[in-house]
Amino acid sequence: MSDSETSEQNSQFEQPDRQRLVVLISGSGSNLQALIDAEAHDELGGEIAAVISNRGDAYGLVRAREAGIPAVVLPHHEYDSRDAFDAALVKVIDRHAPDLIVLAGFMRILTPAFVRRYHGRMLNIHPSLLPQYRGLNTHARALADGVSEHGASVHFVSDELDGGPVVVQAAVSVTPDDDEDALAERVLTREHVIYPMTVRWFMQGRLKLTPEGPRLDNHPLPAGGLRLSPDDVTEEDL
Ligand SMILES: Nc1nc2c(c(=O)[nH]1)N[C@@H](CN(C=O)c1ccc(C(=O)N[C@@H](CCC(=O)O)C(=O)O)cc1)CN2
Numbered sequence: 001m002s003d004s005e006t007s008e009q010n011s012q013f014e015q016p017d018r019q020r021l022v023v024l025i026s027g028s029g030s031n032l033q034a035l036i037d038a039e040a041h042d043e044l045g046g047e048i049a050a051v052i053s054n055r056g057d058a059y060g061l062v063r064a065r066e067a068g069i070p071a072v073v074l075p076h077h078e079y080d081s082r083d084a085f086d087a088a089l090v091k092v093i094d095r096h097a098p099d100l101i102v103l104a105g106f107m108r109i110l111t112p113a114f115v116r117r118y119h120g121r122m123l124n125i126h127p128s129l130l131p132q133y134r135g136l137n138t139h140a141r142a143l144a145d146g147v148s149e150h151g152a153s154v155h156f157v158s159d160e161l162d163g164g165p166v167v168v169q170a171a172v173s174v175t176p177d178d179d180e181d182a183l184a185e186r187v188l189t190r191e192h193v194i195y196p197m198t199v200r201w202f203m204q205g206r207l208k209l210t211p212e213g214p215r216l217d218n219h220p221l222p223a224g225g226l227r228l229s230p231d232d233v234t235e236e237d238l
């Protein structure tokens with residue numbers, strides 16, 4: 001058994017009563033880092049039990065290992081189908097019996113069977129004010145359209161790509177001299193605020209997905225989710 005698997009096997013027995021989450025990544029992992037930092041400050045409501053990446057070159061793997069979190073690479077291109085890849089994901093995820101699966105820059109479309117398995121306990125962060133700009137290249141598309149506001153959305157994952165019920169959005173103003181990198185950086189900064197906050201709400205049992213939609217403290221959320229405006233900074237501003 002490899003080191004990462006050994007440490008991974010042991011992690012499920014540490015502090016068994018704490019809420020656990022598994023984070024899926026594909027790249028830099030700055031949102032993962034925001035979650036790691038929140039956990040380090042006891043502001044996540046649980047522990048990151050494992051990190052899984054579909055890319056072996058994801059810097060987020062370095063972040064996980066430096067934080068002592070078991071990190072597993074499942075190269076999607078080594079699997080014959082999406083179903084086979086998702087089945088391998090399930091096998092690794094379920095070893096940790098997580099309460100929540102968090103997609104943090106995870107760039108693979110998940111199959112309906114996978115989404116059903118984790119319905120109501122899988123979140124994603126998307127770099128747009130959904131339902132605007134589902135899919136990829138959101139910043140370039142927003143700039144091309146000349147929008148005045150852009151941002152990020154945290155939503156429960158559904159079969160409909162980036163179409164699941166939105167929990168929280170954070171908006172940024174788009175300036176005339178914005179380019180893709182500058183806009184992406186400002187949106188990421190907001191992501192690092194709203195994702196740990198939303199994950200904490202779920203881990204604390206405050207956020208649930210009901211058949212009628214997301215509820216926070218048993219109150220229905222506004223259509224389109226709670227919105228942090230460009231001037232709002234923290235949860236207290238919601
Ligand atoms: N069933 C769902 N799967 C995923 C969702 C979702 O809402 N429902 N969210 C995405 C995250 N995402 C945007 O937020 C996203 C990720 C990936 C893609 C995409 O087109 N992926 C391509 C490969 C792209 C690449 O490898 O660079 C693919 O899977 O063929 C679109 C949107 C996560 N999954």
Ligand SMILES: NCC(=O)N[C@@H]1O[C@H](COP(=O)([O-])[O-])[C@@H](O)[C@H]1O
Nearest residue numbers: 027028029030031104105125126127
């Ligand atoms: N469609 C999914 C998607 O585009 N997600 C986006 O990828 C970036 C990941 O950054 P990170 O790896 O530094 O967290 C984030 O901006 C996230 O919103």
